[in-house]
Amino acid sequence: VTQKQFHLFYQVFRHGDHTPQEFFPTDKHKEIARQQGYGQLTKLGIQQQYELGQYMRRRYSHFLSVVYKQNYHPKCFFLFFLQIYVQSTDCDHTLMSAQANLAGLYPPTRDQIWNPRILWQPIPVHTMPLSQDNLLYLPFSHCPKYKELLRETFATRDFQRQFKHYKQFLKFLATHTGYPLKKLTSERIWKLSDTLQYEDINNYTLPVWATHGVRTKLIKLSELLLQAEFGFHKQIQKSRLQGGILLKTILKHILDARKPSYHQKMVMYSTHAATIAALQMALNVFNGKLPPHSACHFFELYQEKNGQVSASYTANMQYTIEMYYRNNSLREPHPLTLPGCKFRCPLERFTHLVSPILIPYWTREC
Template sequence: MVGAVSQAPVPASRRALLGAVLMFGILRATEGRKLKFVNLVYRHGDRSPISRYPTDPHMEKDWPQGFGQLTQVGMQQHYELGQYLQRRYKDFLNISYVRQEIYVRSTDIDRTLMSAESDLAGLYPPHGQQIFHPDLKWQPIPVHTVPVRDEKLLLYPLKNCPRYAELMVETENCSEYKEVQQANQDFLKRLSANTGIPYKNMLLRNVWSIYDTLYCEQVHNFTLPLWVTPAKMEHMRQLKEFVIKSDYGLYKPKEKSRLQGGVLLKQILQNIAQVVNGTNSTHKLIMYSAHDTTIIALQMALDIYRLAPNYAACHIFELYQEENGSFTVTMYYKNGSSSETHLLTLPSCTESCPLEKFILLTADVIPENWHEECQAHRSSIQIELILGLTSGSCFLLMLIILCVKLQCRNMYQSLGYQKLASQNEPDEEDHETRDNLKPKGSRGCLL
């Protein structure tokens, strides 16, 4: 949940941005409300499945370009989204492509790169001198990217974050997660038998990939196995939504957001800050071509997530300068190229949220130093390890003492001696042994 304005901590970087907002908002008063900047994040278009399950009758060769690739349906979806953006911003962007106005970044994955290119084809059809071939209504526009191994902004969940890995282990040990896992054991067993995935490997998160494969096949009119019923598909979809919730929320959601979606939100706020303070006076539109998990992580950080995004879903941030010179942020969401666009409201704010308030409300999910915050909490792990080793050592020492006693007793008896002991001694020894052999209680999960 996003905290109240008075409770949210304001790090140094946020204070600097707030100062810029207030200063430039006063100095740059304008006549009427004006759109100053747009930052949007969209999911790639329709694609083939990422993989197949063992008993899947359909092979990778059955898809024109193989697994995980943008289909022609996906290309059309993003072309239509580009046309929509052209109509929406016809009075804001130049009708022709101007390189200073727009910056596009994509993950280094075929389907997102191709989605960005399809989107730009719809947004900027060539005009006049931009037409380099009379029969081709298209022009090349740069799409920037970085190698997947170096991606620290758009591919979620972000990798190489030990603390996030710890949080996921803790999440899966929480009562709510265990209850869902236990309640679905029979369903998972049947799913294991139907898909050929060994039951020992059939975890809740496996359901997401199975559902995705079947969904892609269903959309493209592949014949599905008889066991795939509408009820089973809906059951898998609901489990997918639960896994999404557990990945980015459910347990310590703010800390998860600082390590995940808050990273992208921080960059978007920095992009806005550059417009506000005048260091970016040319870019009117920044586009990020990414994935469903990108939008999920971002919306979880904003505490506005509802359902998994459709293909070509688009989350829009618009920065306005009001008549009095102040700045506001308005968010819109279009859940697919054929869906209506609707307003999104940050909790505890208005639809046109004052920028300084937007910054304050999101301050607790913005990381100050991601690398430092990603460090594992080794102290707690070491304490548990020490306690475990100490308990084990004590138990082992007790067994050794018991064995020595028994050996000595046998030796005394063989020499003709009889050990004299108090009447209660054997009972006390047996009681202590039983206590040490009792199973230790599982550690609870505090939300």
């Protein structure tokens, strides 16, 4: 009888709803920044992440301990390990998202309750300066080869065929937002879309020009530009320089998890829409849609055993990977299948299929 034993859970999620990171020049609501700050997680964003943490607690209640704690190594009392590792980009809204998520995942119990009116406990979240983040803060722009690939992409017939429908729209945006046309870069388009979405959700009066149709078209343009960043043209080469870097780290953890000495159960990354898009483009499972707030791509590693359970090191083919994408809190996550494999993909096959986008020396290839 084949039995599945859960070994590791790996999640990469987008931050929750946050205040705008910048306001367009003609925006009438710049007082938001004075009142709440730039790029700060909102109450809605906190709730989104808290619910994601609660969902993960329900899903993995059989696997993660109820109590957040350090565990001593079973063979060496002087060594200890943590069940989980959490890393975030160095942005306020991603750091706050990780903390809100952990509040839902690890509410304090019994001896951990330090104040009966505050069911929360501090849990470490690791980060590094954005200028040094070569893992989570995508796209990595400090790569000459990637910049060359982007220039090629924007010149391709396929991209230009779709982009031509937005040229008049960009002039429209420049006229009404106050941005010079040349300043409407991909990043600024994404931020403009985020700003209008925030103001709409939080019941601020939108400009007359920012109709539902305009906001919908802005989202479509954002999605086109996001796909251009990581796909359209020479997608494998781009993935080697972008999402493949993150996938390489994830795969290393997954491969290490087969060893008896590995005791970590969960790795959590608090990131951005572009991070998820880059990862999914590298895996060739991207749906073309902008990942919503608190969207989560996660991996589950299983060891399949026939008959008896063995503690010894076993071959790759006894391990399988399942992938899921949670982009809607009202339904179960979507199962994702790596092209060329079945949903429950043997680890050896998974590793082989993604090997073309894994590079040993990123700086050399850039």
